[in-house]
């Protein structure tokens with residue numbers, strides 16, 4: 001078993017519940033489930049269709065502003081961005097466009113045109129995305145490569161605290177959630193790219209690509 005983020009082969013048992021087993025990478029500290037627990041595409045799509053992310057929903061906008069506000073404080077005017085994994089009703093795209101930014105969207109299920117993935121950006125957002133990734137190492141590296149020097153990667157995902165908190169964590173019970181990051185994992189990932197993550201609140205991570 002190789003870590004889906006860093007590729008290391010050393011994994012330790014982390015937790016088991018009624019549904020799945022969870023391992024933790026000894027190198028990057030990613031907590032992940034073995035591939036035998038991955039859902040098939042149709043079950044995943046059905047689950048994502050239930051996610052509420054209507055652009056007109058004020059509560060959802062408030063939730064997204066936890067990422068949008070600190071990110072926009074760091075962006076120049078008229079920046080060019082991508083919302084990766086925007087879901088069926090891309091509310092964050094609408095918010096960033098209203099602020100004057102030029103935002104593309106991509107979602108493998110709902111906006112599958114891959115043209116936006118061949119461009120470069122001043123910022124890329126991925127809200128409630130990385131916990132779903134079967135191959136987070138590959139996908140995050142691809143996003144990083146799409147950033148211009150000085151560009152920002154903005155992530156929203158809930159963070160692993162420790163094994164005790166994990167045991168009672170509702171976040172792990174969603175069967176589409178397969179990759180669980182901690183602050184240590186993001187720090188490791190940033191160090192590999194000369195980037196120091198900025199943590200905002202409990203679930204927002206900003207990383208700047210220097211060059």
Ligand SMILES: [Zn+2]
Pocket residue numbers: 003004005006007008025026027028029030
């Ligand atoms: Zn790892």
